[in-house]
Amino acid sequence: MGDYLIKATTNKGMVRAYGVISTQTVKEVCERQDTWATASAALGRTVTITAMMGAMLKGEDTITVKVQGDGPIGGIIADGNAKAEVRGYVTNPHVDFDLNAFGKLDVARAVGTNGTISVVKDLGLKDYFTGEVPIISGEIGEDFTYYFAHSEQTPSAVGAGVLVNPNHSVLAAGGFIIQVMPGATEEVIQQLEEQIQAFPAISTLIQDENTPEDLLQLLFPEEEVKILERLPLQFHCGCSKERIEQAMMGLGNEEIRSMMEEDHGAEVSCHFCNEVYHFTEEELQALIK
Numbered sequence: 001m002g003d004y005l006i007k008a009t010t011n012k013g014m015v016r017a018y019g020v021i022s023t024q025t026v027k028e029v030c031e032r033q034d035t036w037a038t039a040s041a042a043l044g045r046t047v048t049i050t051a052m053m054g055a056m057l058k059g060e061d062t063i064t065v066k067v068q069g070d071g072p073i074g075g076i077i078a079d080g081n082a083k084a085e086v087r088g089y090v091t092n093p094h095v096d097f098d099l100n101a102f103g104k105l106d107v108a109r110a111v112g113t114n115g116t117i118s119v120v121k122d123l124g125l126k127d128y129f130t131g132e133v134p135i136i137s138g139e140i141g142e143d144f145t146y147y148f149a150h151s152e153q154t155p156s157a158v159g160a161g162v163l164v165n166p167n168h169s170v171l172a173a174g175g176f177i178i179q180v181m182p183g184a185t186e187e188v189i190q191q192l193e194e195q196i197q198a199f200p201a202i203s204t205l206i207q208d209e210n211t212p213e214d215l216l217q218l219l220f221p222e223e224e225v226k227i228l229e230r231l232p233l234q235f236h237c238g239c240s241k242e243r244i245e246q247a248m249m250g251l252g253n254e255e256i257r258s259m260m261e262e263d264h265g266a267e268v269s270c271h272f273c274n275e276v277y278h279f280t281e282e283e284l285q286a287l288i289k
């Protein structure tokens with residue numbers, strides 16, 4: 001089964017739900033970054049949530065999510081868009097710890113429990129939305145639940161999980177975002193709060209080859225889940241030599257001259273996909289304004 005995400009409504013349209021299975025996508029992201037198990041879980045959860053937040057956008061809009069904690073992993077960056085294309089990287093991919101007291105990958109220890117989660121949405125025509133909240137748990141899902149409540153004023157429940165094999169490869173990944181629509185009755189809000197308490201563990205939701213539809217039905221066993229849209233999810237890095245050139249020009253003439261004089265060229269790799277771009281001395285010369 002290829003990765004895909006669904007947009008749906010439940011509770012007679014008063015609750016919006018997103019469900020995703022992101023196994024192949026997270027696997028590709030983690031392989032490109034050479035992440036170790038705990039780092040895979042932290043990056044994979046962030047990428048999975050970013051994919052769903054991307055699906056909330058329209059047209060050519062894009063979203064960038066940054067989780068900057070004080071843990072050994074450093075920063076986590078993920079980009080997504082309305083076409084369900086996503087990419088991501090971590091500063092320090094080689095982070096792995098023993099399982100925590102609950103027998104789970106110790107994501108909070110890797111991410112850290114102090115820091116910020118920031119979100120930038122590029123909505124076209126120089127229109128940006130930015131939001132930032134403190135990290136509250138470092139487990140990512142709870143942090144985004146907090147983000148939606150405090151930065152977007154949308155009561156939400158966010159869950160994301162990554163199961164990792166003993167050899168560090170990704171076994172399964174997926175997640176959900178549940179949101180109360182404006183105009184929902186108090187009764188529905190209260191009912192949803194009770195349901196959230198009873199939600200099965202995310203690891204239960206993403207194993208056993210559950211589909212995104214299964215996942216939402218498991219979350220709302222007594223409700224009709226109405227699927228509005230299905231989107232195939234994939235890793236996509238939009239980098240190109242032209243874009244890398246733009247970034248290098250931003251470094252300034254002096255920096256480019258020193259690359260010419262000291263190294264007689266440059267090799268620049270994309271953070272997101274690790275593709276390496278080579279620049280000859282002549283090509284660097286052409287970048288000097």
Ligand code: ZN
Pocket residue numbers: 237238239270271272273274275
């Ligand atoms: Zn790239």
